[in-house]
Amino acid sequence: MSESAANPKPTEMATDISNPFVLHPSDQPGNILVSKTLQGDNYSTWSRAMRISLSAKNKLGLIDGTIDPPAETNKQFALWQRCNNMVLVWILNSVHEDIANSVYYYTSAADVWADLRDRFSQGNDSCVIVEHRQEQKSISVYYTKLKALWDELTSYHEPPTCTYGGLKKINE
Template sequence: MATDILNPFVLHPFDQPGNILVSKTLQGDNYSTWSRAICISLSAKNKLGLVDGTIDPPVEIDKQFALWQRYNDMVLVWILNSVHEDIASSVSYYTSTTDVWADLP
């Protein structure tokens, strides 16, 4: 079981798409506070590498790609749930959390 918590491709049963990871949404003028809070939350869930690019997506023919895509999508929805709706609409069509992260204010 100890290896499960070290694997970024493991979700806790309480990790759901509707989860809100930070108490204040990104409004544009609070980026540094928001980004610190979301990074702490993602790090605690062992998912920060999906955002900062240290967990690269496997090639699409790799068996791990579907698994990576699942966790990328979960992190993507967590980020979209933590930003103002105007910001979410401007980044909602990205397919990679690293691309969303790079485009945020």
């Protein structure tokens, strides 16, 4: 592989939309990626909405650990840092002010994501089950709420995964 293929020029990368370090002209720090901010008790739905938005922008790897920061001496470090900072500000803009203040000084979007996941992803199965009442709601409204609760409850019990194939038989 030639050196130019291994280290593409910034102008070549700018046209490669599959490159996660490329920012679209519409990607701005003030963009709001989700309609409801993380309050703490809505982590499951907030996280899902953020993951969808970041995936659509090809930035999911910056929070899930699949894109590691290049060495500071690598030419791509500045591009990674720019994208990481954009994802950081998108996350900060999508959480309650008190939560934002608690993660404001992280330098990595992946670290912020891990902190929020560790703090807020602990599902409360009993609260989900207790909220199961029709009261005076129509059947369609009740079903919609019930389905959302089922989906949330299911997300708390995702099957274990293993990259080495050791759990393949269990999952089958």
